[in-house]
Amino acid sequence: MRFFVRTAAGAAVAALALAGCGSSSSGGSSSGSAAGGTSAGASSAPAASAAGGSDAAGSGAASAAPSGGASSGGTTTGKTVKVGLAYDVGGRGDKSFNDLAAAGLDKAKQSLTIQTKELSAVQGETDAQKGERLTLLAQSGYNPIVAVGFAYATALGKVAPKFPKTQFAIVDDNSIKAPNVEGLVFTENQSSFLVGVAAALASKTKHVGFIGGVQTPLIQKFQAGFAAGVKAVDPSDKVDVAYLSQPPDFSGFNDPAKAKVTAQGMYDKGADVVYHAAGGSGSGLFQAAAASKKWAIGVDSDQYQSAPADQKQWILTSALKGVDVAVDSFIEGVAKGSFTAGFKRFDLKSGGVGYAKSNPALQPYESKIDDFASKITSGALTVPETVG
Template identity: 60%
Template structure:
């Protein structure tokens, strides 16, 4: 039983306003004590570019929302981003959730920073969280931040150990400081294993063009080019675009490393053999823990950080035949990072 949480029926107007989007809300009750200790929780979530079904970043957030619905028995609503949308569109989406009684509300991705910075002060009684940003500095906003460079270091080491050609690749969706953390960790991990390894690095788009997170065709073309130029392992931090890179890996019969979610789990039967591992960014854990903390009354404002040390970051082991005995090396490196003996770079 989770204390202090009780669900009430969603107001008819809110249902009508939001009926066109998301996974909808089943009403249920988590147990809890006496009347005065109970409060209403309905959970809203707004997706980043690429949306649900990207098999990566947004799907990790969705997994957390599913866990909220299944384990905490809470009403939930998730809303998709629009193609080429403005900050005003994001503001309207967040306000729609807040006005409709969704509290807490999770904004998935740093692209919501400007919008949430304007919305949060207008709804001081609503608890908000934003993934991958800590610039807002409002008392009702929690920043869900990750040490992406740590997990990327581990999969970089895996790529270098697996490579037979001495050449590997990195495909980034959009060249932002956030994605540069993935690149920096990956390069450092690979060079820890093989200081002479060749690393091809390319980005699909540059800000303010964020289409690189939702362009599988370009993801496929870039990865294929890397395989053609000798890379036999490619790590892709590009959201939905990674699905195209995985197609290229399967076609070339070369190795692919996924990101955020365990992409072996969602790969097709033809693709699974080529998914060596994935860098796990546990947005699902972050979303679930945040919602639970709101219900428990333990929510904190400001930075909440997830890393190897608290299982917010890791690497996937779903394809043991691909990793082989390198897990011994990877787990040793993992412990060295946790202990502070190794500090993967962020840029």
């Protein structure tokens, strides 16, 4: 039984990969983000558990590769694969959700000859604009195409039927029932539960906080898991909850200033550990944590590794989400002719989610966190997915 954890050795490679995710190929605007840590040793390699009983495996940390044009690295197909990525707000460089998708693309470049086009969403755009972006990629011959984030669901549901020979994936959504669409989904509640346990164990005030970017069912899934983890350690612990914006306003995923103010308010009221599921806004939490000298918990990637030097010591851990592995697995599957419509779920048992062990300050709590992880993977403990 393996748990998805990143440690200093493994995460250092991933951090280098993300550091290399600067510019996107063939243009594309770069704005906000939709959502996204590690000690000595190797990181477990996340694998996908596919709907319908089949499994898809991936590898762990991703390495940086040039962005744009054709990239070769020991191709297994003998042909150039044209891959299109439609990022959520933020694109490459958000140090979170989008960067993980970019790292998955870069990982695929190690074994395939790939030509890419990467385009980013802009703040406040409509579903029609998202549809235009997907249409542009499809009309330009990119196949497969990855839509990064559930915000693309409505647009992809309309675009996919128009391009039946193009194979699409969408991260964080499994609502689209089409023969050329695969959903890449995760058990974020499980990884959030584990960092909730970490928060409760580290808290001296028995008072913690959760900041969500936008109050959607997906982000509430993070909240539900986190609160359950905290309460599993001590039911009397207090959990403050705040969301930065409400749909259809998705600015909460790219508003560090608001996150900083929100986090500071929680710290001022007695919370001494705050977890965010707010994408690019998370940097505001880290700023507040460093200023208050209190704990923060990151999301999606190992944010201890990518934080500025003055902030990283305050990032206790991160809830990890193998978006990089999912994207790599999808691209390689299409290239090898093994695309399957439906969805693949990446969970704790298969190594698709987990928690980061980069910060040595977490070490006193790791054995207890792993005990809870074992209960989850064995089926002895079921983590709630909804708030209530």
